[in-house]
Amino acid sequence: MEPIITIKEAHKIENVINKSRFIAHIKPTESEEEAKAFIAEVKKAHHEATHNCSAYTIGDQMNIQKANDDGEPSGTAGVPMLEILKKLNIHNACVVVTRYFGGIKLGGGGLIRAYSGAVRDVIYDVGRVELRSAIPTTVTIGYDLTGKLEYELDSTPFIHRDTSYTDRVSYHIDVVEEDYDQFIDFLNRITSGNYELTKDEPMRLPFDIDTK
Numbered sequence: 001m002e003p004i005i006t007i008k009e010a011h012k013i014e015n016v017i018n019k020s021r022f023i024a025h026i027k028p029t030e031s032e033e034e035a036k037a038f039i040a041e042v043k044k045a046h047h048e049a050t051h052n053c054s055a056y057t058i059g060d061q062m063n064i065q066k067a068n069d070d071g072e073p074s075g076t077a078g079v080p081m082l083e084i085l086k087k088l089n090i091h092n093a094c095v096v097v098t099r100y101f102g103g104i105k106l107g108g109g110g111l112i113r114a115y116s117g118a119v120r121d122v123i124y125d126v127g128r129v130e131l132r133s134a135i136p137t138t139v140t141i142g143y144d145l146t147g148k149l150e151y152e153l154d155s156t157p158f159i160h161r162d163t164s165y166t167d168r169v170s171y172h173i174d175v176v177e178e179d180y181d182q183f184i185d186f187l188n189r190i191t192s193g194n195y196e197l198t199k200d201e202p203m204r205l206p207f208d209i210d211t212k
Helices: 032-045 078-087 107-126 143-153 178-189
Strands: 006-009 010-017 019-026 051-058 064-068 093-100 128-141 160-164 171-174 196-199 201-207
Touching: 006 019, 010 064, 010 107, 019 032, 019 107, 032 064, 032 093, 051 107, 064 078, 078 196, 078 201, 093 107, 128 143, 128 178, 143 171, 143 178, 171 178
Parallel strands: none
Antiparallel strands: 006 128, 010 019, 019 093, 051 064, 051 093, 128 171, 128 196, 128 201, 160 171
């Protein structure tokens, strides 16, 4: 499974440009049906808006790409929005920019900047993630080893998702497939082999690539 980039979660932000309100809504969508449903949901919530322009990409190779100006002059909204999704390499996501007209016309160039800027801003505000093939693992150790493991774990590429406590401590750690041998070496070095390890089948898991 090749890594792909998408957004972390559903999100929205608002910009005001020359008295017009631009509300950018974005959501991860795995299919065109999900994207269309999201567009319909936003349109229903903002049915009094002047425009609800949209764009989405679907598929590992962005096999499906759609854009809609929703009444704005042709090429001033949907396509610029789609171009930002492509420029930032966003897969499997749908964005809708709602506009409440404020009485001042922006012109073609102004509209392009407003719509593309709204998409760029909402993507960077929510943050992008890289979906990489990784192995979910559970490492169980005694309490006497927890301090050393937690200290050393912070300086590794392994993702510590969660911890559970019983008579021993279990760490739920995601490991990128190509780092798995390094992970085993790490565990053996830190615990001198005093650990129990279970793992699941590899799956695509999110790794942050944007920091605020």
